[in-house]
Amino acid sequence: MDSAVSALPLDRETKASERPGDHKDELRLWLRLLTCSTLIETEIRNRLREEFRTTLPRFDLMAQLEKTVVGMTVGEVSQRLMVSNGNVTAVVTGLVADGLVDKRSAPQDRRVQILTLTPQGRKAFKAMAERHEEWIAELFAGLAQPDVAQLFRLLGDTKTSLHRAIADRVKDAASEALKGDA
Amino acid sequence: MDSAVSALPLDRETKASERPGDHKDELRLWLRLLTCSTLIETEIRNRLREEFRTTLPRFDLMAQLEKTVVGMTVGEVSQRLMVSNGNVTAVVTGLVADGLVDKRSAPQDRRVQILTLTPQGRKAFKAMAERHEEWIAELFAGLAQPDVAQLFRLLGDTKTSLHRAIADRVKDAASEALKGDA
DNA sequence: CGTAAATATTTTAAGTCTGAAATATTTTTT
DNA sequence: AAAAAATATTTCAGACTTAAAATATTTACG
Known part of the structure; x- marks a missing residue:
């Protein structure tokens, strides 16, 4: 049991005890990710409209x-x-x-x-x-090819983290809903 | 595995950076970035609605x-x-x-x-x-702290690349528009 | 001064997007 | 087989979003 917990280096508990209440790094990461995503989306949207009259x-x-x-x-x-x-x-x-x-x-x-x-x-x-x-x-074009590869890999890890966190929460909500049933 | 790859023409098995006209790596990177961004947005949207009745x-x-x-x-x-x-x-x-x-x-x-x-x-x-x-x-939470830092840094480089590419295109469009003026 | 250009915001029309309710169909249960 | 549950899609009301046109105000300039 102990080993299973310590195998997850960054779960909620561990993290909180290391830096109580501070999650600014993750927040800034998210905002930067969103900025990149929005910049690309907006640009592609503009070009699709101008060059192909579509959305x-x-x-x-x-x-x-x-x-x-x-x-x-x-x-x-x-x-x-x-x-x-x-x-x-x-x-x-x-x-x-x-x-x-x-x-x-x-x-x-x-x-x-x-x-x-x-x-x-x-x-x-x-x-x-x-x-x-x-x-x-x-x-x-401003990114070197190794950076593209590494970014791709890190975003893969991010995707895994997201899917897991989202699945965990759904599971929590389900067990919460079942509390009074049995 | 080796045989399948070497059955392809030489230019196909080299790296993307060496293959003119192929930009699949960047495309996959963008799709993964978009996936992460959408997953986070959707989840935050859901939680804001459920917990705070807002958008x-x-x-x-x-x-x-x-x-x-x-x-x-x-x-x-x-x-x-x-x-x-x-x-x-x-x-x-x-x-x-x-x-x-x-x-x-x-x-x-x-x-x-x-x-x-x-x-x-x-x-x-x-x-x-x-x-x-x-x-x-x-x-x-599934990302180690160094990964968070590195991802943040790489997305900073990405932002720079995006801003530059977008600015370049605006400049091109402007000089295009001025062609017949002088 | 008075008009033209520039700036800041709102309005408009059309499309996108959502969650929830409604509809249609298939599958499962009794 | 009839009723109930599950599944797939559409409809609906409402919010968000955009680009472009309209409005309001200020600044520049002749």
């Missing part, structure tokens, strides 16, 4: 559909993009109206809607994706 | 105002949060209606609106900020 949500949705041959359900897209189902429905409506996406209910389960890029959508996405990749490279 | 944009705006004694103009807040002026106006309208923010035009320049937290707003923010800091620390 980031549309581009992102098409990017998901481009990854598959058989199509993707609304729920799957929603999960991958980490947005609500209702949002996917709304964006898809626009893309279908513009002939870029096809939507049809699955024959074996009529609850499910299967989304695919139309040939026109596939072609349009291809052109955008090529430029998009160039833009991203430009934006990160 | 992230409101929290962010109040966080800016909390940093100053003399107040901040709409434009200043807009710049710091990297959102449009109109957006600040909209969010402020709600906060003023709830008595959390005070808005008054500057006596020496009546174009300018000066925003401050009301005493009630200051108190409400203080409570939220304390919890917020804990949440962020929890989310990053």
Whole structure:
């Protein structure tokens, strides 16, 4: 039991006892991460609008559909993009109206809607994706390749930490809800 | 493993930096950065709603105002949060209606609106900020302290790279626009 | 001085986004 | 098989967001 706890070097208890109440470093890290993310998003949004008269949500949705041959359900897209189902429905409506996406209910389960890029959508996405990749490279051009690799690795660790913290909290809420049941 | 790789043409097996036209590493880095950012935002949004019945944009705006004694103009807040002026106006309208923010035009320049937290707003923010800091620390708890520091540093380099790439493009657009003038 | 340019903010129209309720369909239970 | 539970999506109301146009005010300049 003891060993299991000490195997987690930075859990809530340990950290608090080392620097009680101070989490400024993590806060500053988060703000900097957010700044980078916002700068990139805004820039890509601007370029998509100027060069292709489209929006980031549309581009992102098409990017998901481009990854598959058989199509993707609304729920799957929603999960991958980490947005609500209702949002996917709304964006898809626009893309279908513009002939870029096809939507049809699955024959074996009529609850499910299967989304695919139309040939026109596939072609349009291809052109955008090529430029998009160039833009991203430009934006990160000031970083040396080893820094890119290391940043990628550290953000991988961050992702793991986030998923774990979020899962833990969900578990806590569930056991909390069960308290009075038995 | 080796055979599969060496079956590819030579330029395919070399590093990305040596492959002209390939920017997949940067693209994957951006997607991972976005994932982290979205995971944190969504989680904070959920907790703010559940624990304080408020939203992230409101929290962010109040966080800016909390940093100053003399107040901040709409434009200043807009710049710091990297959102449009109109957006600040909209969010402020709600906060003023709830008595959390005070808005008054500057006596020496009546174009300018000066925003401050009301005493009630200051108190409400203080409570939220304390919890917020804990949440962020929890989310990053899986990272060792040196990793936090290094990630912070690398994101600083990233920020520099982004600002430079964005400034360069603005400059290009400006000189493009001037081409036929002289 | 008086007008033009610059600056700060608000308004507008349209799109994005959310959580929750409603709907439609399939699966499980009785 | 009928009822209940589970699943997938859409609808809804409301908040956020943007870019661009409109408004209000100040500053620059002729």
